[in-house]
Amino acid sequence: MSKEKEPHEKLTDKDLDLTSAQEVHYSEDFKKADKAAKEDDQQKTKMMISKKQADLLLR
Numbered sequence: 135m136s137k138e139k140e141p142h143e144k145l146t147d148k149d150l151d152l153t154s155a156q157e158v159h160y161s162e163d164f165k166k167a168d169k170a171a172k173e174d175d176q177q178k179t180k181m182m183i184s185k186k187q188a189d190l191l192l193r
Contacts, residue, residue: 140168 140164
């Protein structure tokens, strides 16, 4: 099963009309943003799990 692509990954180079240099920066910037978002999601998930565990312990 394939993961759904991020919106910017669905665009083709023709859609963007970027120069070669712009393509490199565009790709690198979005890879950094994707990584940061993924790490943020993982952190939020850990916090939710910790909160659920704390709630169970307090019962």
